[in-house]
Amino acid sequence: MIIRPAFRALGASVSLLAFSTPLLAQTGEAPAASTVAQPPSDVALQAANAGAGAAGGLEDIVVTARIRKETAMQTPAAVTALTTVQIDRQAIGTMQALAATIPNVSIASYFLTDAIYIRGIGNGGLQAGFEQQAGLFIDGIYFGNGNWISGGMVDVASAEILSGPQGVYFGKNTIAGAFNIRTANPTPELSGQVKVGYETEAAERYVNATISGPITNTLGGRLTGYYSKMDGWVKDINGHDQPGDGSKLARATLSWAPTSNFDANLKAQLSEFTSNGPFNTAVLLNCRGPNNTPAPLARFGSAGSAACRIDGPIPINQDTALGDSFVRNRAYALSLNMHLRQEFGELTSVTGLNRFRLTTQGQQTLGSIDAVDGYNVNQNRQFSQELRYQTKLDLPVNVLVGAYYQKSNYLNNNFANVFPMALQGATYTFEKVARQQGRTWSVFGEIQIKLADQLQLDIANRYTHEKKSATWIENAVAPYAPAQAAYGPAGALVTIAPLKFKNNSPQAILTWKPNADVMAYAAYKTGYLSGGYNINTQATPRTNPASLIFGPEKVRGGEVGSKIWLLDRKLKLSAVGYYYKYTGLQAAIFDPVLIAYIVQNAAVSETKGIELQGTAVLGSGLVLSGSLNYNDSKYTKYVGVCVPGLRPGVAPCDVRQPDGSFAQDYAGTPTSMAPKWSGNARLEYTRPLSDDMTLRVATGVKYSSKYIVNDILDQPHYFKLDASVGIDRGPFSFSVIGRNLNKHMDCGVASPQPLTTGSGEVRCILNRPRELRLEASYRF
Numbered sequence: 001m002i003i004r005p006a007f008r009a010l011g012a013s014v015s016l017l018a019f020s021t022p023l024l025a026q027t028g029e030a031p032a033a034s035t036v037a038q039p040p041s042d043v044a045l046q047a048a049n050a051g052a053g054a055a056g057g058l059e060d061i062v063v064t065a066r067i068r069k070e071t072a073m074q075t076p077a078a079v080t081a082l083t084t085v086q087i088d089r090q091a092i093g094t095m096q097a098l099a100a101t102i103p104n105v106s107i108a109s110y111f112l113t114d115a116i117y118i119r120g121i122g123n124g125g126l127q128a129g130f131e132q133q134a135g136l137f138i139d140g141i142y143f144g145n146g147n148w149i150s151g152g153m154v155d156v157a158s159a160e161i162l163s164g165p166q167g168v169y170f171g172k173n174t175i176a177g178a179f180n181i182r183t184a185n186p187t188p189e190l191s192g193q194v195k196v197g198y199e200t201e202a203a204e205r206y207v208n209a210t211i212s213g214p215i216t217n218t219l220g221g222r223l224t225g226y227y228s229k230m231d232g233w234v235k236d237i238n239g240h241d242q243p244g245d246g247s248k249l250a251r252a253t254l255s256w257a258p259t260s261n262f263d264a265n266l267k268a269q270l271s272e273f274t275s276n277g278p279f280n281t282a283v284l285l286n287c288r289g290p291n292n293t294p295a296p297l298a299r300f301g302s303a304g305s306a307a308c309r310i311d312g313p314i315p316i317n318q319d320t321a322l323g324d325s326f327v328r329n330r331a332y333a334l335s336l337n338m339h340l341r342q343e344f345g346e347l348t349s350v351t352g353l354n355r356f357r358l359t360t361q362g363q364q365t366l367g368s369i370d371a372v373d374g375y376n377v378n379q380n381r382q383f384s385q386e387l388r389y390q391t392k393l394d395l396p397v398n399v400l401v402g403a404y405y406q407k408s409n410y411l412n413n414n415f416a417n418v419f420p421m422a423l424q425g426a427t428y429t430f431e432k433v434a435r436q437q438g439r440t441w442s443v444f445g446e447i448q449i450k451l452a453d454q455l456q457l458d459i460a461n462r463y464t465h466e467k468k469s470a471t472w473i474e475n476a477v478a479p480y481a482p483a484q485a486a487y488g489p490a491g492a493l494v495t496i497a498p499l500k501f502k503n504n505s506p507q508a509i510l511t512w513k514p515n516a517d518v519m520a521y522a523a524y525k526t527g528y529l530s531g532g533y534n535i536n537t538q539a540t541p542r543t544n545p546a547s548l549i550f551g552p553e554k555v556r557g558g559e560v561g562s563k564i565w566l567l568d569r570k571l572k573l574s575a576v577g578y579y580y581k582y583t584g585l586q587a588a589i590f591d592p593v594l595i596a597y598i599v600q601n602a603a604v605s606e607t608k609g610i611e612l613q614g615t616a617v618l619g620s621g622l623v624l625s626g627s628l629n630y631n632d633s634k635y636t637k638y639v640g641v642c643v644p645g646l647r648p649g650v651a652p653c654d655v656r657q658p659d660g661s662f663a664q665d666y667a668g669t670p671t672s673m674a675p676k677w678s679g680n681a682r683l684e685y686t687r688p689l690s691d692d693m694t695l696r697v698a699t700g701v702k703y704s705s706k707y708i709v710n711d712i713l714d715q716p717h718y719f720k721l722d723a724s725v726g727i728d729r730g731p732f733s734f735s736v737i738g739r740n741l742n743k744h745m746d747c748g749v750a751s752p753q754p755l756t757t758g759s760g761e762v763r764c765i766l767n768r769p770r771e772l773r774l775e776a777s778y779r780f
Helices: 003-027 038-054 082-087 096-098 483-487 754-759
Strands: 081-084 105-108 115-118 134-140 141-143 155-161 177-183 191-199 206-214 219-229 234-235 241-243 246-260 262-275 282-286 328-340 345-363 373-389 398-415 430-452 453-477 493-515 518-529 554-566 571-591 595-621 623-641 663-665 677-690 693-706 708-709 713-715 718-729 731-741 747-752 762-764 770-779
Touching: 038 177, 081 082, 082 155, 096 105, 105 747, 115 134, 141 328, 141 345, 141 373, 453 483, 708 747, 713 747
Parallel strands: 134 177
Antiparallel strands: 081 155, 105 115, 134 141, 155 177, 191 206, 191 770, 206 219, 219 246, 234 241, 246 262, 262 328, 282 762, 328 345, 345 373, 373 398, 398 430, 430 453, 453 493, 493 518, 518 554, 554 571, 571 595, 595 623, 623 663, 623 677, 677 693, 693 718, 708 713, 718 731, 731 770, 747 762
């Protein structure tokens, strides 16, 4: 049961609170209401930033990329940070919209898990037991194993995108990077906001309301609610609008600061996401060659072969033998963050509990042949507790030490219709239940050595111990052939021996800060991605146990970078160069016997590149920002399933396997979602029109060179154009915000159609094209 460790950790948190009480009595009086939820460290950093802004320069952003508060320009890491103002003005309301603003980042919601990539490292969301290479953290809590990105990203104070391994500070499952999201806290004075919006292309309606302020002189509260509903921006084969997304969210926050040395922050959130089906924005691409014959994809095709691109999409039928397709994801999350500050250090406790229940129904093969329909229920429960202590001694040496515990319980119910109902004599061919349980504990530490006034060396390591177990059982199998012959009798229990993983993730960072405007660093980093089970795979007593498990993935490498302020802080520049090698790369491969994608440790890849970022004040109210990225991410060892349409035994589908089949050698080819060149630019102009009226105008462009989607689909290069205009008058604001105005259409996820591969069909989940939003808000 997950409740028991939750009570134990909450007890530990209460113990911390009790331990802090006498110290609070000794260290200070209760603050006035104006200091609620405003710890001293935050106030100092905000004051410094406000001073820079008031002088006509650029403000820095407070980040927690190293689980302590620093400004982004003083943090030795590749981090892109957005403030609440930037998020609001760009109408970033989802994780997908956040990724759309950042080069080299891709996020797509998928059937079993989210498809998340940073620098070409990620997964295509084809297996439920597959944990993401890029971790999602909200208010210090890890959200893994599932579909957490769906729905609204509401009332967010800051968003940080960390590129590269984060093994020490954030732990496992961050070998590609991490998303560190902080939601807004109570304000020292009574305040609130109501925002309403309408997006014209999808007929999306949404409203967000927030109220915040002090409850007592030491307790602050914040309530926010969000609702959205859209018709859709594409039509399916029956002419119905898709995707029909809808979101509901409610969050309550309490922040208690009885003294300047202690604060506790409790957040509780309920949310629900619905849509018309698991693949409601999927299209089929017929990748055919001359004379309507099956053809290889553009990368491997000969002259005259047709490129498999999004120029003639065939919408997929969302109506199945089981009924209309739908998705419903209900979730809740609790987080408790507590900080006890002393003269010589700070103790932090982070407690988290989250759960989701994802229910889907729809066509699972999604080809022109509706061969497999399914009803799925996926549930994930997760509890975590972290304690860490950071010393703040006036000495050349300081330390960070911590411990982390996590328990998870994942359930996958799959009710599938593989054969015609009339033939099998039942609605479902089989009813399968699979469970995966996991326990993780880790300890981490960092020694921060000041070698000289301008030079610091940080040496760190995280040790992780993890144990997972899983079982499969067929609750029922259709009584007639061929179901019994294919899947065996009902009641067959399959148990695999528990998996145990141990890992050390060392790290070293050398930082040089000659003055307050210059920082340079060199870092060696490592990371670890958990192994696990292919739990959504069909398992019978005849199944090879080796096909049901996969091992961990590891990364090691390093980066060098520099961040510089120039022209009296009217210009800031940052640059980072990196090289990382990933071993045991987890790849999803289709198994025709199990009729499912399974994860195997089948690849080695290398990622190297350079990332440049800059922001400049060009004149009064005129700011230009942008980035340019070069990323070379490719497989150095990977033999996998042949690209659809290739002839077995003929190059490149000519690698003979032990069972006599043929595979393809991908060594030297790019990894998925890894354009060599990408970048963006944004020009913003703000001008006062009167004492209480301000005009805001912005335009931007995002560029990507060509890349490969899920190893099978060519995505040509593209530009996406954005623009917005807004008026602020007193407490009122009105904005018109356009994204992807040139209506470029691209794939977030792609996969071959296992049962129709002879036709060259490829399934593509489209990213949202053009958006035109009208927003109005009132603040008080």
